Amino acid sequence: MTIDGKALAQSIKEDLRERVESLRLRYGRVPCLAVVIVGDNPASHLYVRSKIDAASFVGIDGMEIELPKDVSEEELLRTVSKLDSDPAIDGILVQLPLPRQIDPDKVLDVISPTKDVDGFHPRNVAYLHLGRPCTFPCTPKGIIRLIDSTGTRIDGKRAVVVGRSNIVGEPVAKLLQDRNATVTVAHSHTPDLAAITREADILVVATGHASLIDGSMIKPGAVVIDVGITRDGAKLRGDVDFESASKVASFITPVPGGVGPMTVAMLMENTIECFEQRMASLLSAPSEL
Numbered sequence: 001m002t003i004d005g006k007a008l009a010q011s012i013k014e015d016l017r018e019r020v021e022s023l024r025l026r027y028g029r030v031p032c033l034a035v036v037i038v039g040d041n042p043a044s045h046l047y048v049r050s051k052i053d054a055a056s057f058v059g060i061d062g063m064e065i066e067l068p069k070d071v072s073e074e075e076l077l078r079t080v081s082k083l084d085s086d087p088a089i090d091g092i093l094v095q096l097p098l099p100r101q102i103d104p105d106k107v108l109d110v111i112s113p114t115k116d117v118d119g120f121h122p123r124n125v126a127y128l129h130l131g132r133p134c135t136f137p138c139t140p141k142g143i144i145r146l147i148d149s150t151g152t153r154i155d156g157k158r159a160v161v162v163g164r165s166n167i168v169g170e171p172v173a174k175l176l177q178d179r180n181a182t183v184t185v186a187h188s189h190t191p192d193l194a195a196i197t198r199e200a201d202i203l204v205v206a207t208g209h210a211s212l213i214d215g216s217m218i219k220p221g222a223v224v225i226d227v228g229i230t231r232d233g234a235k236l237r238g239d240v241d242f243e244s245a246s247k248v249a250s251f252i253t254p255v256p257g258g259v260g261p262m263t264v265a266m267l268m269e270n271t272i273e274c275f276e277q278r279m280a281s282l283l284s285a286p287s288e289l
């Protein structure tokens with residue numbers, strides 16, 4: 001069965017819209033998300049548009065800040081710091097990738113962990129790995145929701161994650177482990193990848209290598225989550241060959257319409273959670289209001 005990420009994301013956004021409305025009634029304002037985009041990468045502009053559109057659907061104030069591709073690192077850090085110290089802004093996202101002259105780590109360091117809606121700040125990353133409350137990164141969080149939507153019990157399952165990036169592979173492996181799966185992380189130096197992927201009851205693929213996984217590499221009945229996005233002319237291709245894989249898997253996400261919309265829905269959820277936590281802490285320290 002195909003897992004309809006678009007429909008799941010839509011129903012989550014509808015629930016979030018009600019949550020935002022009740023926050024508006026309670027606090028007299030809605031969460032505000034600032035999205036910073038540097039340069040003219042068309043894919044990045046598309047992603048930012050979909051985030052701003054989702055914010056508007058949910059009732060979150062979305063603010064887009066565009067900077068030229070030759071902006072200096074200093075100027076970008078100044079812009080982000082200003083957003084960070086603005087009490088009217090609850091969440092900040094700097095769209096990646098950034099041009100070469102900018103060190104993305106420095107940018108993350110100037111965002112407060114409490115406004116880091118992407119869950120990329122070192123404190124959020126450390127807390128995730130320590131099992132302390134934190135903002136989870138959007139894509140891994142969405143992947144767990146997609147698996148849960150199939151009714152699959154993660155506890156006790158063999159899970160294989162292909163890809164070990166800081167934004168997808170590593171954190172999703174940790175979230176699966178937290179749900180008591182036995183997790184193997186494979187990567188570009190893994191020999192005989194097929195032997196590993198064939199062991200997976202739950203297979204998450206996040207490599208950016210189009211059609212890396214085909215049906216012969218999948219255990220019959222596995223749940224397959226395809227995170228990859230590769231542009232092929234006007235088409236988007238995943239890391240999994242849907243045609244052959246869907247004959248073997250019990251559930252599989254399509255590309256597009258699987259993980260992508262869930263990433264955006266989770267960004268909205270994270271923004272709302274950051275807002276709720278900030279409002280709660282401001283109310284307990286009213287002098288800062």
Ligand code: NAD
Nearest residue numbers: 139163164165168187188206207208227228229259260263
């Ligand atoms: P990355 O380039 O940072 O990491 C890729 C990982 O894949 C690396 O760990 C590498 O070791 C592994 N890898 C590469 N080739 C491999 C191979 N032949 N065999 C086994 N492992 C291999 O990428 P990323 O940021 O994790 O993103 C991965 C893909 O997911 C990209 O296509 C990206 O566009 C997509 N993505 C989608 C979403 C979404 O919302 N749908 C979000 C984030 C990333």
